[in-house]
Amino acid sequence: MALHSLTLAWRNLVRHKSFTIINVLGLSIGITCCLSLLVFVQYETSFDAYHKHASQTYRVVEDFKNPEGTLHWNTTAYPLAEALRNDFQEIPLVTQTAGPLHRLFKIEDAQGNVSRYEEDRVMMVDPFYPKVFDIAWLAGNPETALLQPNSAVLTETLARKFFGDAMKSHESVLGKHILLENKDELTVTGLVADAPMNSNLRYTMLIPYAFFKVNNPYFSGNWSGNYQGTTFVVLQPGQSAAALETRIAAWKKKYLKPEDDKRISYALQPLTEAHNDELYGAGPQGYTMPQKFIFAATGIGFFILLIACVNFINLATALAANRAKEVGIRKVLGSSRFGLVKQFLREHSLLIVLSLLVSLALTQGVLRYLNTALAIIDLKLAMDANVLLWALGIGVVVMLLACFYPALVMSALRPIEALKSKFSGRDSRGLSLRRSLIVFQFAIVQLFIIATIVAATQMDYFRQKDLGFSKDAVLITYIHNGKDHETFRQRLLSNPAVADVTFSSSSPMASYDYRYGTSYRLPAQPVEEGKEAEMKGADANYLSFYNLQLLAGRNFTKVEENLSEFIVNETLLKGLGWTPEEAVGRRLTINEGEGTVVGVVKDFHNESLQEAITPCLLINWQPFLEFTSIKVSDQANLAETVSFVERTWKSTYPEGIYSYEFLDDALARKYALQQLVFQGFTSFAGLTICIGCLGLYGLLSFIAIRKTKEVGIRKVLGASVRQIVMLFSREFIVLLLVAFAVAAPLAAWLMEHWLQDFAYRISLSWWMFVLGAVVTLAIMLFTIGYKSVRAGMANPVDALRNE
Structure with a gap:
């Protein structure tokens, strides 16, 4: 019986090919967008959460008061870590880092050939660092590898870059020598796996902090200065971070000058919150993904999925009119309403499964594109087992959101009216719901279009504004x-x-x-x-x-x-x-x-x-x-x-080692996050437009069928093609204006909030909102045009011959 039901479901999907294709495309795009954004959100909220002590690890951050306000720094004075370790016995672990730093290296092979390398992620760490943070050791002893000042621990990728074919095994690199800055010889004492991409503590080489301390006595002993040193503490389970902060506030006067004691205060920030914190930032050479962007990405994914579900509901309920006789015959032959609901749910479930399969393939391509497009922040998004679970969850959500109502509507048809073809889809509740859903769709589409226009105008303002200096045709190179x-x-x-x-x-x-x-x-x-x-x-x-x-x-x-x-x-x-x-x-x-x-x-x-x-x-x-x-x-x-x-x-x-960059390219990097937002607005506007057009086209197909005889009568009575087009368009134009009244104030509020982050910004203007409405109207009329013109040019005899 189940196989028979699935066969019937498949035949019905094949019979209504256009509705099936439109629904699969719309749902696939919506699910792909939602899945991609979920992968992005998971990645951006998982930074440093993989460490075994992550929930108990805190970064020590600094607030520096001056006459103009308070500065918030994620780095602290270098001597802080050792002082905390010596004076607070209740803190199990304290570690610190210097960097990541930019350094030059020279390596001579067995044949006397010299190679030079430049590395940006050289980090100085103390021996406690491997105890606080999880490091996968491939060779060397974690307990001793960082004890001697002139030691170096390499990641596997860097070791292969340095030694190439000479690296026969992991252990073969131990004991090899590297010349740092053409003067200091380092001995390789360890080999570790590459640091995960979802870490703010990225490095390619670890050098003992003792080496940094010997070579930088002023920085390492300066309590007043704040350079590239980061301090971390691991608290005992149940130990209060707030209570420790209070103790540190009274203790710091032991080391700080009186004037610094008044200006400097320390706070403990959970390690897992550092990546998404705008106040202190991610850390040296890290990037921050603000929490508001995480919420925005989650909300956008939900809304685009919701738009796809709205399409599904509109098309499924519209299709009920075309299947009225089928429902009537089934009921006359004894089918219960529950049985009909199950049958329609099987059809819809089959649609959703097809959409999920298509979306999984599309998601893989989208993630590859995002990794390339956002290479500036080293984004590494990938599908994993969680994506399959999310896809299953999204399928269930779509089933709840989009399937039950159409199934109930279609199963509720009265057999006598259905067999007499008196069902026309004009039920007041159904019509009201459909109009509401169309207004919702148009409102979201206009919201994204207006946001794209505002973001594009702001980015153009950045590009065009006079900076007060000449930046064209300037090449910059480092002099070591x-x-x-x-x-x-x-x-x-x-x-x-x-x-x-x-x-x-x-x-x-x-x-x-x-x-x-x-x-x-x-x-x-x-x-x-x-x-x-x-x-x-x-x-x-x-x-x-x-x-x-x-x-x-x-x-x-x-x-x-x-x-x-x-x-x-x-x-x-x-x-x-x-x-x-x-x-x-x-x-x-x-x-x-x-x-x-x-x-x-x-x-x-x-x-x-x-x-x-x-x-x-x-x-x-x-x-x-x-x-x-x-x-x-x-x-x-x-x-x-x-x-x-x-x-x-x-x-x-x-x-x-020579490297160069053009100044205008370097300055463009400063707006990478804003460019990301703009690209996001543009992409999501395109997706919502695509989904909306698919749904609108499908709905018009239904209306064209429903109004076939009405159009024929009007043409016999002398109606022109233009009047027929207006017949199809009039209601949608009214709904678009209602949607504009909803979208415009919401877009104004959201974009004004976004623009507040810029010291130099554009002002919102009426033309941005009008242009958004005009673009939406043009897209709608273009979508309506084909179907309505075709209906207006049809021979009225063909429409009326069965009357």
């Missing part, structure tokens, strides 16, 4: 040892394709992942009254290279071996209450020393456009000139110029 500046400059300028060269710590808007911060104050002011500022190293050519406007004073004349002069921006002067003319010649004290203000430049955007311009000091101090900016004048032969720069760099710095 910071020497031979003038030699490199003159060699570059010998090529007519190179227009200008400057040396600095960064471009006006820092294009790399880190920048230098400091605090500034008058020499007579106490340390605690210092205000935060960005500090940029710059040579005498920096202002003209980037077209920064000097408002008062003079430019630097040369690079100094010691700190002595500042050029400051307007925003910094506002904090001091000076005019540009008053500032010239005044003395300022920063964390690094004291100097004289020799010039004032017009404000430029030193932060991305999400943030307001901040106080900034330029210093002409040799140790901070780490990058070369090269302006290319010959765009036609760009590849040749880039090749020339590379040859010149390698001949000047033969011990280094």
Whole structure:
């Protein structure tokens, strides 16, 4: 009997091919979107949860108070970990890291061939680190591998990169030597598996913290500074983090200077919350996925699935009219309503199974696309057993949302009316529900279209806004040892394709992942009254290279071996209450020393456009000139110029590793998250439009069949094709306007909330909402057009011959 029922279900699906195809496509798209977003949400909420002590591990974060407010840092002073370990015996484990850091390595093989490598994820860790965090050891002793300062533990991928064919086995790399920064020899003492992608503690090499401490005595002993050190503590089961925070608040005065004790406070943040926390951020070289984006992704997946279910309900109830006689005959022959419900549910279940199979294949492709499109954040989404469970769960949800009501409607037909073909689908409740569902669909479609328009306008604003400096055709390369500046400059300028060269710590808007911060104050002011500022190293050519406007004073004349002069921006002067003319010649004290203000430049955007311009000091101090900016004048032969720069760099710095980036590409990275949001809006708008069009087309097919005789009569009485088109369109246009009244205020609220995150932003305008409605109307009319025109051009005799 079950096989017979399935056979009947399959035959009915085949008989109504267009409805089957539309339903399978609509449900498949909706389920694919929902599954893909669930995989994304699972990935982004699973960071560092795999460690066995994850639920008891906390990151120590720092709040730093200054006259302008409180700064929130995910890094802490390097000496903090050892002090906590010594003074708080009730804390089972304390560990710390430095980095991940950028380092250069040189390796010589048995034949004397030398290879050089550049690594961005070199992390310094203490011996407690493997006890706090789970590491899969492939070779070496975890208890001793990090005890000697000149040791190195490599990941498997890095070991194969370094040693290639010489790596015969995991144990074969132990004892091999690596030269760090052309001076320090490290011995490989361990080999570990690559760190999982869903970890904020990503590394390719682990070096003992003792090595960092020996080579960086100032940083490792400085309680006032905050660099790239991160401290973690593991609490005992049941131990209160809040109580420990209270004890630390009273204890810290033992080590901090009185002025620092007033400004600095520590908090304990659960490790599993770090990745989704906007206040403190994920950590050095990590990225943060805000919790609001997680909620948004979950909500979007649910709504798109809901739209697909709405399509299903509309089409299934519409189809009830076409199957009225079938239901009547079944009831006359003795079928119960319960039996009919089961039959229709089998048909719908078969549809859902087909949709699930299609969506699983589509989801695999979508995840591959997302991994490629979001490579900037190293996204690694993949299907696993959970996806199959979610697919099963979604199938059950779709069954509950979309199947029961149509089955009840179809099974409730009265046999006499059904056999007389008096069922027309005009039941007031059914019609009201269908209209409500169509309004819901149109509202969601318009919401996504309006959001896409707003996001596109904001992104265009980012691209077009004047940043206060020149950024076009600028190539940036790193100078590892910071020497031979003038030699490199003159060699570059010998090529007519190179227009200008400057040396600095960064471009006006820092294009790399880190920048230098400091605090500034008058020499007579106490340390605690210092205000935060960005500090940029710059040579005498920096202002003209980037077209920064000097408002008062003079430019630097040369690079100094010691700190002595500042050029400051307007925003910094506002904090001091000076005019540009008053500032010239005044003395300022920063964390690094004291100097004289020799010039004032017009404000430029030193932060991305999400943030307001901040106080900034330029210093002409040799140790901070780490990058070369090269302006290319010959765009036609760009590849040749880039090749020339590379040859010149390698001949000047033969011990280094060359890399470069164009400034405009680097600056575009600053808006990666916003670009992700924009792409998301665009993609989801496209999906909702696609699902909505499928449902609308199917519904129109039903209406065209239902109105066949009405259209024929109207044509006999002289109705034109245009009037027939209006007959089909009128009700949908009214429903679209109702949907617009729902979608517009909701879109305005959501997008205004999104735009609040930007210091420099567009204002919402009426045309964005009108354009959203017009686009939706155009899509609707395009979808309606084919069916309605075809119905209007049909021969009325064919429609009336059976009457």
